[in-house]
Amino acid sequence: MLPVVELKGVTHAYLGEREASLAVEDLNLSIGSGEFVSLVGPSGCGKTTLLSIIAGLLQPSEGEVSVYGRPIHNPSPEIGYMLQQDYLFPWRTILENALLGLELTGNLNEENRRKTVELLGDMGLAGKEDAYPSQLSGGMRQRVALVRTLATDPGLLLLDEPFSALDYQIKLQLEDLVSETLRRRGTTAILVTHDLSEAIAVSNRVILLEPNPGRIRKVFTVPESIREVPPLYARDQPGFAELFHEVWKEMEQAGSKSV
Numbered sequence: 223m224l225p226v227v228e229l230k231g232v233t234h235a236y237l238g239e240r241e242a243s244l245a246v247e248d249l250n251l252s253i254g255s256g257e258f259v260s261l262v263g264p265s266g267c268g269k270t271t272l273l274s275i276i277a278g279l280l281q282p283s284e285g286e287v288s289v290y291g292r293p294i295h296n297p298s299p300e301i302g303y304m305l306q307q308d309y310l311f312p313w314r315t316i317l318e319n320a321l322l323g324l325e326l327t328g329n330l331n332e333e334n335r336r337k338t339v340e341l342l343g344d345m346g347l348a349g350k351e352d353a354y355p356s357q358l359s360g361g362m363r364q365r366v367a368l369v370r371t372l373a374t375d376p377g378l379l380l381l382d383e384p385f386s387a388l389d390y391q392i393k394l395q396l397e398d399l400v401s402e403t404l405r406r407r408g409t410t411a412i413l414v415t416h417d418l419s420e421a422i423a424v425s426n427r428v429i430l431l432e433p434n435p436g437r438i439r440k441v442f443t444v445p446e447s448i449r450e451v452p453p454l455y456a457r458d459q460p461g462f463a464e465l466f467h468e469v470w471k472e473m474e475q476a477g478s479k480s481v
């Protein structure tokens with residue numbers, strides 16, 4: 223089957239006034255349909271750069287990126303992008319915020335509106351449609367942002383530390399909710415996170431990048447015994463602690479890579 227995301231020899235250098243700095247170098251990666259992949263690694267190893275390239279927001283200096291078999295040069299409605307901050311408009315109600323993506327892509331109709339209301343309900347936000355963002359908790363606002371992203375039904379979802387600003391308890395609940403929703407929809411997802419246990423709990427594969435320049439250091443496949451339960455319980459599954467230590471050790475070595 224055709225991969226959803228394919229990177230071939232992707233290199234990116236940011237051009238400064240005097241010199242260019244190599245952010246990522248020769249990345250090769252293939253992500254299949256419905257797969258959940260996490261990108262982890264020390265600060266500055268190129269996780270956000272890579273996500274921006276896959277989103278079509280940044281053109282790599284070298285190499286090829288394709289999504290659904292087509293080269294990516296611009297953002298596309300097939301690709302949803304969710305960030306750490308929720309970026310809800312304070313003057314719009316929850317439902318109006320949730321419908322924004324559909325409005326912008328010219329896809330707002332009665333059917334999609336009904337589906338979005340349903341999705342708000344799935345995310346535990348029933349009855350909040352007419353509230354304003356300031357009346358909601360941080361965790362609720364983040365769920366609205368997720369509904370807004372999912373409402374356009376992207377086949378590929380890019381998540382850049384979407385849970386990192388939340389309380390631990392809320393973060394665990396959201397991991398479960400997101401993971402369940404994406405599995406049900408068959409959405410392919412790439413998550414950038416600094417939280418190794420989150421990465422292992424939600425993913426099929428954990429990709430460890432190393433810095434200077436950003437390269438793939440190691441790919442860890444999460445065993446089925448961990449995948450078969452929701453993320454909240456994955457942490458208690460046999461093999462979880464061992465895999466966590468393995469990734470942790472490798473990440474420490476990646477972090478000590480000299481400039």
Ligand SMILES: Nc1ncnc2c1ncn2[C@@H]1O[C@H](COP(=O)(O)OP(=O)(O)OP(=O)(O)O)[C@@H](O)[C@H]1O
Nearest residue numbers: 236237243244245264265266267268269270271272
């Ligand atoms: N706009 C930019 N201009 C110049 N250099 C940049 C720019 N954005 C990132 N870089 C550099 O590219 C490298 C990779 O940065 P990137 O933000 O992709 O890493 P990251 O792994 O997401 O980091 P973090 O975990 O700290 O968010 C770093 O050396 C960074 O300084």
